[in-house]
Amino acid sequence: MRGPGEGPRSAAAWRDAIERHKRQGDIDLVAEADGQLVGMSGAIRGEYARNKHVATLGIAIRQSHARHGIGAAMMLALEDWARSQGVTRLELSVMQSNKGARRFYRRLGYRTEGRKRRAVKLGDSYVDEVMMAKQIS
Numbered sequence: 001m002r003g004p005g006e007g008p009r010s011a012a013a014w015r016d017a018i019e020r021h022k023r024q025g026d027i028d029l030v031a032e033a034d035g036q037l038v039g040m041s042g043a044i045r046g047e048y049a050r051n052k053h054v055a056t057l058g059i060a061i062r063q064s065h066a067r068h069g070i071g072a073a074m075m076l077a078l079e080d081w082a083r084s085q086g087v088t089r090l091e092l093s094v095m096q097s098n099k100g101a102r103r104f105y106r107r108l109g110y111r112t113e114g115r116k117r118r119a120v121k122l123g124d125s126y127v128d129e130v131m132m133a134k135q136i137s
Contacts, residue, residue, distance in 0.1 A: 027081045031061070031070045038065040041074040045087060055082050057092040075108055079136055089135055095120055096128040110134045 031039035041059035046052050057078055061071045082090060092110065094101045102112075110132040118126035 026055075027078065029074050029077055031065075031074060033065060038062045039070045039074060041071075041078060043078050043082060043087075043090070045085065053087055054089045054091060055085075055087045057090055059092075071104065072108070082136060088137065089133060091131070091133045093119075093129045093131050096130050102130060102132070105132050108134070 026042065026044045028042040029040065030037060039059070039061040041057065043055040043057050046054045055078075057075075059071060059074055061074075079090065082088075090110075092105065093116070094105065096102075096115065111134070112130055113133050114131040116129040116131065119129035120127045
């Protein structure tokens with residue numbers, strides 16, 4: 001399951017990415033329903049002393065399973081993992097056009113910190129990317 005232009009293209013590439021994340025101490029989560037992959041999320045920490053307290057999050061939920069609490073459960077699990085790792089700042093980005101996701105993240109306590117203009121290319125069009133973050137303790 002990939003978003004527009006995101007993620008490895010094959011199951012083998014996903015397995016390689018997950019193994020690499022595990023070796024680095026990062027995390028990947030998946031959600032299944034009736035034997036089908038319906039969601040995935042993950043967090044990658046900074047690799048240097050100056051940014052090890054920061055993790056960048058990513059999440060994708062199949063449209064057919066959106067608004068069923070899967071995304072919220074995954075985000076809360078990522079926050080629990082982050083706290084256990086000493087992470088105090090969570091970051092993510094979302095396409096400006098994805099208003100539902102931006103509302104969802106705001107409900108979870110994420111705040112907009114900036115915008116990267118024309119940062120995402122979808123076909124022949126460019127979309128702004130909104131940068132959001134949350135401080136946790």
